[in-house]
Amino acid sequence: MILPIIETERLIIREILPQDEQDFFELDSDPKVHKFLGKNPVKDVLQIKLVIEFVRKQYIENGIGRWAVVEKKNNEFIGWAGLKLVKDLTNNHINFYDLGYRLKQKHWGKGFATEASREVLKFGFENMKLKKIFAATESANSASNHVLEKLGFNLIEQYMEDNRLHNWFKIENT
Numbered sequence: 001m002i003l004p005i006i007e008t009e010r011l012i013i014r015e016i017l018p019q020d021e022q023d024f025f026e027l028d029s030d031p032k033v034h035k036f037l038g039k040n041p042v043k044d045v046l047q048i049k050l051v052i053e054f055v056r057k058q059y060i061e062n063g064i065g066r067w068a069v070v071e072k073k074n075n076e077f078i079g080w081a082g083l084k085l086v087k088d089l090t091n092n093h094i095n096f097y098d099l100g101y102r103l104k105q106k107h108w109g110k111g112f113a114t115e116a117s118r119e120v121l122k123f124g125f126e127n128m129k130l131k132k133i134f135a136a137t138e139s140a141n142s143a144s145n146h147v148l149e150k151l152g153f154n155l156i157e158q159y160m161e162d163n164r165l166h167n168w169f170k171i172e173n174t
């Protein structure tokens with residue numbers, strides 16, 4: 001284990017593991033989940049195997065990556081949330097920390113993304129000593145915009161990516 005395990009009231013936040021493959025596939029093969037993610041849901045479980053390997057490589061190389069979000073009451077992998085060191089140029093930024101989250105549809109609307117992200121931000125600011133964290137959403141993704149606002153992010157600007165309008169958010173450790 002490289003990353004610590006974090007507990008919230010209802011969730012366990014832990015490393016993404018190879019055994020999460022089937023649940024992860026359920027998440028990413030759902031077209032509704034991908035509505036604001038380029039509308040290209042995963043078709044093959046092999047793609048997920050590669051994603052899990054990629055994320056685990058980030059844990060080693062960057063010391064951080066997206067975490068699995070698990071519901072405490074039944075130990076179900078319900079999705080992921082976490083920080084990623086983005087090394088590709090995005091909205092004129094490079095080498096920045098980005099907050100992201102993605103949950104299975106049946107778990108939307110229960111406050112889980114906000115609950116998990118609060119602890120992720122705390123980890124970023126307190127343990128990693130980050131000064132600022134960014135997040136990007138498709139502008140039409142109202143639920144995600146709302147999560148970021150609830151977390152205290154500020155909408156900085158809008159930009160185009162892949163022909164879709166995006167919102168660019170920032171939160172600073174004050």
Ligand SMILES: CC(C)(COP(=O)(O)OP(=O)(O)OC[C@H]1O[C@@H](n2cnc3c(N)ncnc32)[C@H](O)[C@@H]1OP(=O)(O)O)[C@@H](O)C(=O)NCCC(=O)NCCS
Binds near residue numbers: 137143
């Ligand atoms: C975005 C996502 C993670 C939100 O997860 P969640 O656990 O449902 O989020 P929360 O319950 O913590 O908060 C959602 C908030 O948005 C609100 N909301 C939900 N749908 C909304 C909509 N269509 N319009 C406006 N507000 C909306 C909810 O009411 C809630 O606010 P409230 O607590 O004030 O009532 C989830 O919808 C998801 O996984 N979507 C697919 C993947 C994705 O788009 N990821 C984000 C990419 S940037």
